[in-house]
Amino acid sequence: MTYCVGLMLNKGLVFMSDTRTNAGVDNISTFRKMFAWDEPGERSITVMTAGNLATTQAVISLLEERSKAVEHRSPSILKCESMFQVATLVGDTLKEVISDHADEGQQADSGFNATILVGGQIKGGKHRLFMIYPEGNFIEASEDTPFFQIGETKYGRPILVRAYDPEMSFDEAIKLLLVSFDSTIKANLSVDLPLDVRVYAKDAFQCDHTFRIEVNDPYYLEISEGWGGALREAFGRLPDFDLDAL
Template identity: 85%
Template sequence: MTYCVGLMLKHGMVFMSDTRTNAGVDNISTFRKMFSWDVPGDRSITIMTAGNLATTQAVISLLEERVKAAQDRNPSILQAESMFQVAVLVGDTLKEVIADHAEAGQKADSGFNATILVGGQIKGGDHRLFMIYPEGNFIEASADTPFFQIGETKYGRPILVRAFDAEMSFDDAVKLLLVSFDSTIKANLGVDLPLDVRVYKADSLSCDHEFRIEANDPYYAAISDGWGGALREAFGRLPDFDLTKFSD
């Protein structure tokens, strides 16, 4: 399983992904799910992947190969003129890989499926975030939908819905994502640390903050313990339920 989140802030973007891949409780591995391409002064692109590992690795490998062998008639993501065009290229590559992996009549709900988040900025355009489906089509984040999740989304979503603010600082955004990931990790063994984090400031056209949070990170431990304690305290402050009101 996987959990990846991209937050769209007014002043930039924050990406976070776990690194656990499992095919049963006795076959657990660590694989990177966040990838980036930076051309300082021109563009910064971040991709996060969820789904079949063979599919997602093939997509990233093809994108890398096409960066090295790009031509005007077959541009790569480093030649695309907008983030929309980057999303189109990534979507086409994903659809191509799924078709190549499959037998005739391959469908997107098969074992070869994958979902991808693509975010970043190209000089002359705004910072943008897209979620790409196995069919190759995609949707874009907006003021109404300011973040995307892929993988195991349900456990970490409530805190994002309640606490996200497009004006929040990068520091608070990372803290919010850590709470979301902690809730997911506590509920699902298929998601775990280390966590990869990437912070992009709008119009910087480069990334100054990219790091990994390891399993023994003291700040993550403080967030996990503090959030659990805060929930118990908040629960204790809620009005008591009175069963006598429902007595015969």
């Protein structure tokens, strides 16, 4: 399983993904699920993947190969003129890979299923965030839906819903995402560190902050322990239920 989050802020975009993949409790591996294409001054694009590993690796490999191919032979993520075109290209590539690998008549909800987040900015447009489904169609983040999750989403969603603020700083957003990931990691063994992080400031057209949070990262441990303590303290302040009042 996987957990990836793309968060849209007024200041830009924050991406975070775990690195655990598993095909059963005795077959656990670490794979990167975050990928990027940058042309400083022109564009910064981030892609995160969840689902069948063979499918997602094939999609990323095709996007990478076609970005290096001559223009007339293949569509290229580096030649798209808008983020909408990027989302369309990624969706078409995902649909192509699923179709090529699926048995005849098998649908996109088969074992080759995958979901992708893509976000960034291309010069001349605004920063945008999309979630792409196996069928190749997609939806875009908005003021009403300012973040997307893929993979194991349910455990980390409540903190995002309650604490997200479009005006928050990148530092606050990373803290928020770490709490969300910590909640997911504690509830589901199929999600785990290291975590990959990428921060994009709007109108920068390049990404200056890409890093990995390792298993024993001091800040992550502080957040994990502090959040657990804060929850226990908040729980203790809530009024007890009064059975005698029934």
